[in-house]
Amino acid sequence: MTRHLVVVGYGMTGHHLVAETRARDGAGEWRITVLGEEDRPAYDRIALTTCATGRDPDELALPAPEPGAATLRLATTATHLDPAARTVTTATGEAIRYDALVLATGSRPFVPPVPGHDAPTCHVFRTVDDVRAIRAAARPGRPAVVVGGGLLGLEAAAALRDLGMRVHVVERAPWLMALQVDEGGGAALARQITALGVEVRCGASLLSVDPAGVDLDSGRIPADLVVFAAGVRPRDELAAAAGLARAERGGILTDLHCRTSAPGIWAVGECAAVEGRCYGMVAPGQRMAEAVAAQLTGDPEAAFPGGDLSARLKVLGVEVAGFGDVHAREPGAVEFSRHCHTTGSYAKLTLDPESETLLGAVLSGDTRPYARLRALHNTPLPASADRLLLPST
Incomplete structure (x- = not known):
């Protein structure tokens, strides 16, 4: 008998779950219904910045399910979940019964609750509609402030710069991209971004916002437009209202099987x-989706293998990469770093001094050694550290 799978959320992870389930469900055991809040199908959110300068958002669309593979209910918000009755209720009052339910509700932007945070000049950077609003508000030559110096904040800064605005990035942490790189890598990134015309202010706390600018604990920055990109918070309200367990810091609590x-x-x-x-x-979310799809199609022991938080990317034209123990937190770990003052590039290896095992690495400005180093993660070094940091061997 055919069973009904309901997926709440149709972002990149929800899309991957549907694709994986369909690919594994050769017997056609599942009928799939997807509830998505946005009025468009799943799209590549990583490439969202390109829409700021005119790219058609439709070009970001992920491959649509084959005809009959799933029923997509777009612009549909799930408002109530009843685990006992196994139903999800939408904003229109429709109750949809499920045999299995997957919550892929994603996250929402974190907006610091400072005075003025809801002013008309303030925006977030999360969806196609957000980017459209920012593009409409941008004025070439005028100042803008991005609150947040992580990956999302730097993407927003790139979009504003491409729109011709004079951009300041404000980050509360001591350096940029503090989750992905160490202090040396963050400082090198800041120098390179500053040379490209984007001002950076780290270690600064936002106090308030008004239509003419932002006030920090270190002074004031004029701004016609403010974009909050200071992290995200998990969308767990639907689950919480239904009595599902939540983690201490938010998020829907699951075991390793994502149950x-x-x-x-x-x-x-x-x-x-x-x-x-x-x-x-995105990558850990896709591994979770694959584990759940496997469980739904005959492998009840399939589990989330863990999140690979390595990253190699280009922000504002500057290459950055990091993997493993970038902050040398392993007991006894030592660091080997080199900084090229001519090019501004920075590289660091984190090592176990006894076994000379590579525990992690940070690269800023020149990521050509990344693939070779990534392949050596958690293995003894085959050559000296300085030789491994050369672009080629």
Whole structure:
């Protein structure tokens, strides 16, 4: 007998779950219904910045399910979940019964609750509609402030710079991209970004916002436009209202199989706190989706293998990469770093001094050694550290 799978959320993780389930469900055991809040199908949110300068958002669309593979209910918000009755109710009052439910509700932007945070000049950077609003408000030559110096904040800064605005990035942490790189890498990144015309102010706390600018604990910055990109918070309100367990810091609590505290309900992606930990990147969400799809199609022991938080990317034209123990937190770990003052590039290896095992690495400005170093993660070095940091061997 055909069973009904309901997926709440149709971002990149929800899309991957549907694709994986369909690919594994050769017997056609599942009928799938997807509820998505946005009025458009799933799209590549990583490439959202390109829409700021005119790219058609439709070009970001992920491959649509084959005809009959799933029923997509776009512009549909799930407002109530009843685990006992196994139903999800939408904003129109329609109750949809499920045999299995996967919550892929993602996350929402964090907006610091400072005075003026809801002023008309303030925006967030999360969806196609957000980017459209920013593009409409941008004025070439005028000042703008991005609150947040992580990956999302730097993406927003790139969009504003491409729109011709004079951009300041404000980050509360001591350096940029503090989750992905160490202090040396963050400082090198800041120098390179500053040379490209984007002002950076780290270690600064936002106090208030008004239509003419922002006030920090270190002074005032004029701004016609403010973009909040200071992190995200998991969308766990639907699950919480239904009595599902939540992690201490938010997120729908799951085990390693992504199973929630309610039978027949899983959570994947940024809304899920796997054994209490949330992962704010696409790759771990896709691994969760694959584990759940495998369970739904005959492999009940399939589990989330853990999140690979390595990253190699280009922000504002500057190459940055990091993996493993970038902050040398392993007991006894030592660091080997080199900084090229001519090019501004920075590189660091974190090592176990006894076994000379590579525990992690940070690269800023020149990431050509990344692939070679990534392949050596958790293995003894085959050559000296300085030789491995050369672009080629």
